[in-house]
Amino acid sequence: MWALAMASEMALDERSDNFVRFEIIMQMLARSLTCLFPAVLILFLLICGAGFAEKKIQKNDGKPLRALLVTGGGYHDYKKQKTILTEGISKRANVEWDIFIGDAAKTKAKLSEDGWADDYDVIVYNLCHAHETDGNFVEALSKVHREGKAAVVLHCSMHSYHWKVPGETKHWPAMLGVTSPRHGKHAPIEVTNLAKDHAVMKGFPKKWTTPKGELYHIDKTWPSATVLAKGSIDGGKKFHDCVWVNTYGKGRVFGTTLGHHNETMSEDNYLGLVTRGLLWATGNLE
Numbered sequence: 001m002w003a004l005a006m007a008s009e010m011a012l013d014e015r016s017d018n019f020v021r022f023e024i025i026m027q028m029l030a031r032s033l034t035c036l037f038p039a040v041l042i043l044f045l046l047i048c049g050a051g052f053a054e055k056k057i058q059k060n061d062g063k064p065l066r067a068l069l070v071t072g073g074g075y076h077d078y079k080k081q082k083t084i085l086t087e088g089i090s091k092r093a094n095v096e097w098d099i100f101i102g103d104a105a106k107t108k109a110k111l112s113e114d115g116w117a118d119d120y121d122v123i124v125y126n127l128c129h130a131h132e133t134d135g136n137f138v139e140a141l142s143k144v145h146r147e148g149k150a151a152v153v154l155h156c157s158m159h160s161y162h163w164k165v166p167g168e169t170k171h172w173p174a175m176l177g178v179t180s181p182r183h184g185k186h187a188p189i190e191v192t193n194l195a196k197d198h199a200v201m202k203g204f205p206k207k208w209t210t211p212k213g214e215l216y217h218i219d220k221t222w223p224s225a226t227v228l229a230k231g232s233i234d235g236g237k238k239f240h241d242c243v244w245v246n247t248y249g250k251g252r253v254f255g256t257t258l259g260h261h262n263e264t265m266s267e268d269n270y271l272g273l274v275t276r277g278l279l280w281a282t283g284n285l286e
């Protein structure tokens with residue numbers, strides 16, 4: 001009986017010894033974690049910071065760029081695209097936005113106001129107003145950019161403001177850097193990077209196939225433009241220039257006919273490309 005009591009007491013002692021040892025280890029662990037916590041926190045912040053810095057393609061001296069998105073017209077989901085573009089670009093660079101969305105008449109009225117572009121570093125056009133016939137309006141609009149206002153021109157901007165303008169003076173295509181008369185059938189576009197060393201194309205793959213596509217035919221690339229990428233929908237039998245930069249008087253222009261589908265415009269390759277184009281046009285990327 002005594003022996004049994006001793007044995008169980010020893011077992012109890014052993015358990016309580018183990019418990020004390022366990023408690024000491026836990027206290028030591030807690031102390032070392034407390035000591036390590038600031039280091040772990042700093043490491044965590046550094047990792048997050050690195051990720052954040054990677055997201056931002058470039059900041060322009062901490063001061064946000066002021067951009068106006070002019071959008072609207074038929075055939076495209078401009079309501080969603082205004083969010084895709086402005087949020088996508090602002091995630092990648094320090095850009096603040098105003099957005100104007102309207103039909104052809106309202107857009108014409110807005111872009112005819114005195115000083116409509118004065119508050120902005122860059123105007124981004126993602127619009128489709130192909131039936132404008134007023135040459136004076138288009139000339140005045142183009143002049144804003146000829147005098148130095150940076151522009152980013154996307155997709156159906158290339159079919160706007162020139163098809164039905166009478167006469168030979170085609171100010172808008174000269175501003176764009178290309179003349180496009182039509183587009184081909186809907187199909188994914190294989191985009192070939194022609195200028196991997198150009199700042200706008202750094203980070204863009206050698207080849208990229210868009211999820212969906214509507215390739216614009218380009219009849220003329222203006223001598224003032226530098227082509228950065230070409231696109232094909234038939235495995236490379238025919239190509240059309242599809243990404244470029246242009247200088248128009250004192251103004252810098254970045255353009256791409258890629259776009260049309262929300263799926264394409266939501267891709268990182270697309271938003272990164274347009275962001276770098278915007279930064280180049282405003283002199284923030286060389």
Ligand SMILES: [Zn+2]
Binds near residue numbers: 076155156214
């Ligand atoms: Zn389209």
